[in-house]
Amino acid sequence: xxxxxxxxxxxxxxxxxxxALGIFLGSGEIPFLPVSGGNTPLGISGRTIVIDxxxxxxxxxxxxxxxxxxxxxxxxxxxxxxxxxxxxxxxxVMVRRGDYDLADSSEVNLLNRKRQDLSRRVQIAExxxxxxxxxxxxxxxxxxxxxxxxxxxxxxxGQGEHLAKTLQTELVRHLGPNHRLARPxxxxxxxxxxxxxxxxxxxxxxxxxxxxLLSQTSYQKQVAAAIFSGILRYYGx
Numbered sequence: 001x002x003x004x005x006x007x008x009x010x011x012x013x014x015x016x017x018x019x020a021l022g023i024f025l026g027s028g029e030i031p032f033l034p035v036s037g038g039n040t041p042l043g044i045s046g047r048t049i050v051i052d053x054x055x056x057x058x059x060x061x062x063x064x065x066x067x068x069x070x071x072x073x074x075x076x077x078x079x080x081x082x083x084x085x086x087x088x089x090x091x092x093v094m095v096r097r098g099d100y101d102l103a104d105s106s107e108v109n110l111l112n113r114k115r116q117d118l119s120r121r122v123q124i125a126e127x128x129x130x131x132x133x134x135x136x137x138x139x140x141x142x143x144x145x146x147x148x149x150x151x152x153x154x155x156x157x158g159q160g161e162h163l164a165k166t167l168q169t170e171l172v173r174h175l176g177p178n179h180r181l182a183r184p185x186x187x188x189x190x191x192x193x194x195x196x197x198x199x200x201x202x203x204x205x206x207x208x209x210x211x212x213l214l215s216q217t218s219y220q221k222q223v224a225a226a227i228f229s230g231i232l233r234y235y236g237x
Contacts, residue, residue: 047131049131062140063205074137121135122188138205149168149171154187160190203223
C-alpha cells in the first residue's frame with residue numbers, strides 16, 4: 001500500500017504541475033515563451049523595466065481620421081505589457097497609469113509642459129535604476145498608405161540598438177509582414193536615459209486599417225505580446 005500511495009502522489013503532483021504550467025502559458029494570449037538564458041526563470045525575473053506610455057492628458061499625440069487617440073492606444077498596450085511582465089516576476093515601473101502627462105498642473109505653456117513631461121519620464125527611469133526603458137508610441141504620416149510597427153534607438157547605444165532590433169524582429173513575426181527596420185532616433189527619452197532604451201512605434205494611426213486594429217483590445221494584446229517576446233529574446237541572447 002505504501003508503494004501505491006507514493007506513486008499516486010507522484011501522479012497528482014505531475015497533473016498539478018502540468019495544469020499550472022498550462023495556465024501560465026495559456027491565459028495571456030502569448031503564442032509562445034521563447035527559451036532564454038540566465039539563472040532566473042525566463043531570464044528576466046527580478047529585473048526592473050520602465051514602460052512609458054507616450055503622451056497623455058492635454059497631449060493626445062496622433063489622432064486617426066476615426067478619432068482614435070495615440071495616448072489611449074499607448075496606455076492600453078502598456079498596461080497589457082505590464083501584466084505580462086509581472087507574470088514573469090519583473091518589477092515594472094509605469095510612467096503613467098491614466099490619462100495625464102507629467103508636467104506641473106500650473107504650467108500653461110505647451111512647449112514648457114512637453115519639456116517637463118519628457119524630463120520627468122527620464123527621471124523616473126533613472127531614479128528606479130531600471131534595467132530597460134521601453135517607450136510606446138503610435139506613428140502618423142500625412143499619406144494613409146504607410147503602415148507597420150517600427151522601433152528606434154539612440155545612435156551610439158550598442159545595447160539600445162540590440163534591444164530595438166530584437167523588438168523589431170518580434171513585432172514583424174507577431175504582427176505580420178513588415179519591411180521596416182530598427183533605426184536610430186534622436187528622442188530625449190532615448191538620448192538621456194542611461195539604461196538600454198527603445199521606442200516602439202506600434203503602427204500608423206494615419207493608416208485606416210492599422211488605426212482600426214490599434215483600437216481593438218485583442219490587437220493591443222497582440223502588440224504587447226510581441227514586445228514581451230522581444231524583451232525575452234533580448235535577455236536570452
